[in-house]
Amino acid sequence: MKLIRLCRAISAAALLLGAVLPPAACAQSADGVTAFENVTVIPMDTERSLPGHTVLVQGDRIIAVGPSASVAVPGGARRVDGRGKYLVPGLAEMHGHVPPPSAPAQNTEDVLFLYLASGITTVRGMLGAPGQLELRRRTAQGELLGPTLYLAGPSFNGNSVNTVDDAVRMVREQRAQGWDLLKIHPGLTRAEYDAMARTAAQEGLRFGGHVPEEVGLMHALRMGQETFDHADGYVEYAAGEDVSLDAAKLDSAVRMTREAGAWVVPTMALWEVLYVTLPLDSLLAYPELRYVSPQSVQAWVNAYNQRRADPQYDAGTARRVIEARQQVLAALHRNGSRILMGTDAPQQFSVPGFSLHREFPRMRAAGMSPYEIIATGTRNVGDYFQRNDAFGTIAVGRRADLLLLDADPLADVANLQRIAGVMARGRWLPADEIRTRLEAIAARHPRP
Template identity: 30%
Template sequence: MFRCLAFLAGLLIAAPAPLAASPPAPATASDALVIENVTVIPMTEEGGVLPNRTVVIEGDRIVSIAFAQDGIDLCDANRIDGTGMWLIPGFSDMHVHLGNDRMLRLLAGSPVPEDGAANIQDIFTPYIVNGVLQVFDLAAMPETVGQRIEVESGRVLGPHIAMAPMIDSDDPILPFGITQSAATPAEGRQAVKDAAADGYEFVKVYGRLDLETFTAIVDEARARDIRVIGHIPQRGKGITEAFFQPGFELIVHAEEFAQQTRSPDITAIPSYVEMARKNDTALVSTLTANERILEIARDPGSLASRVDLYVLPPQFYDFSVNSNPYAAQSSEGYIQYVQSIVQFNGPLVRAFAEAGIPILTGTDAGIPGVAPGFSLHDEFEALAEAGLDNASILEGSTRLSAEFLGVDDDRGTVAVGMRADLVLLDADPLSNIANTRRIAAVIRDGRYLSRRELDALLDDLLERNRK
């Protein structure tokens, strides 16, 4: 299923004792990189495909896209034959939870593991090898700020990181430390002030906030130019529309609408579409998260056979496989409920797409059982199964995600002057979305990582993670 994991079985048997973590050298770009005879999928608003092009990258920028027959004469350039390949912007996962040591201790309710269990480079390698060059961390912690500094400084090879700290009630769903508490409107306003002081551009609202506190958060955020995203609180209370307030810009799960009623109500989808359309609220899909949860609930033993989970640090792997909360809830009633959510999600995202509401690709990677990096390709295929066309899926993972994050002047399209965050594929993703898995190379800030180098990064990670 996963091309770059095909060698896993032999590796896990033959690997020597685990090594100390050894992150790759800081990302650097050669003076010039020339990709010749490649088909460019620019993902610009104009759309279209540019066959037989030569793309020139200098430093971290695209400086030329020309017809291949024009010829490019650059001495000492690193030349790549792109014949039979497709060049596309790097992918975005707009809903992730990046692991760190304190997060694991809070989730496990234990003072262990010790610091260093979640090696920063190891957290990011699964994203890089899958062409995921932008992530949106929706439970940002101070550690996340440090991770972003390490990536942007070039000391760690990873995706760009957008961040949103989580705000919930004084009886939060997730532990304090992962989430902040706001039990009153005044506390909600203070939480936004704190986020602004810490330099965050987004805040995430969570499921147990009351309407008054939610309203105060959105109002304070508007005043401070902080953008509000997240869940629709107070599920099942019949007040869904009240939360669609100006400034609430993004719902981060399709399942949020499924859970607004006691059981998912497909007949309510048109009203949900209208709420989002009138409020200019976009949607992150996360279809694959619910599909994985259903798979786990049906067969908890399937976790042990999941090759993609081997990319997790050992303590995270143990939590996902041996203490998985979805496996613990496995029952006929729970299975039926999750199945009803899965059956609801497809028609919902299709209706949103048909209404012109942006569908951004996200996976909830980091929750137990959803593998970082690899799950985004699962999400692409789930969206195709739901009825979205391949071009729309790719737009949601490139240009539309960049536009939402406000970085579309830097990345998200293949155009002159844009950052060279790119994926080179050896098959056409517009004809078959599964071809996004067929990665020949990843280009991060102009640094060319061949298939061989990507496999070496993954090889090193798996060798150290094996049990």
């Protein structure tokens, strides 16, 4: 036990010094180790690949990373053959949702597993419900199989907040209850928003989400809003009546975003659904719909048709909004703004986990390389959560959230779908177990 404690101390020191390989004695003394052997590691600290490496995991931590000839694998370790495979950090859904406590237990378990099945090991839940913090605890302690959850509390909106005092009270209540952040929805007045922002700063709480109309993008940036989900506020600020972007205003917004250290969660694919710019037939052809109840799919179809039939709907304007959003994302990326991976799943035609892969083509179209796209769901997320835990890259001391792939994602980001296994907080799920569990979910939702 003394040696193991010493090794942990050495590993922690090595992490601070940037080392990637602890002393071999640490690996030799460990119990209950998982070894990914002879794998190509993509650590995501920089754009590089490390072939012929071994990664050791004990508990929920990475304890060794190095050339396979230099890393001693202890007897009795679980050995995962990594030859011809690639190991990347687990991905994150930074604008996701998890079912409320009132939802059927099976539905909650299925949603959490769908995230894991696509390699999502971290979810930032962006709409809290009373009692949901128990779900965070159960997943963290391994009582329920799922990603690590960081949860926003019930939202600040025009219904929940009617006065400045309401805003102050809600911040303090959510701080006392233990929520990880505050969720902003439309409807707040500027005075209410400012009271929320000032109190959040006093209480040490981060906040993000939408930009209320009366507040506006630039004021929200000045007040310290940390994430701008759905890239909310940018088109509204920079576009004219015809939805064409004013280049000077867009540049100003992008520059201020970078200077403020704010983050943007684009959710591009979903907005194409909500603006009815994708054909319904193509949406209904998504194979991942087999993991969703027919009733949910029908509700999504009804919502799509209602928007399309709305007398105020104009297809040309909708297309221009989507084009403007794409220009915003390209400008944010080009100017070094910080982007986080997110899709707003589960949402209309956005099935947890699978929806990330609908997002990637939009990110590529904005000029992002495969490495830069993967970084939005790994290293960037680790940077965002660095005050909570260390993860998002493959290094000693990081949380053991890992994704084993059959092909190189740096060559093609679509290879993130070629999953050989997922590890979440040290829990290993090989591909055959993932397939079995997915088939069980599909069987619970037989198609008509």
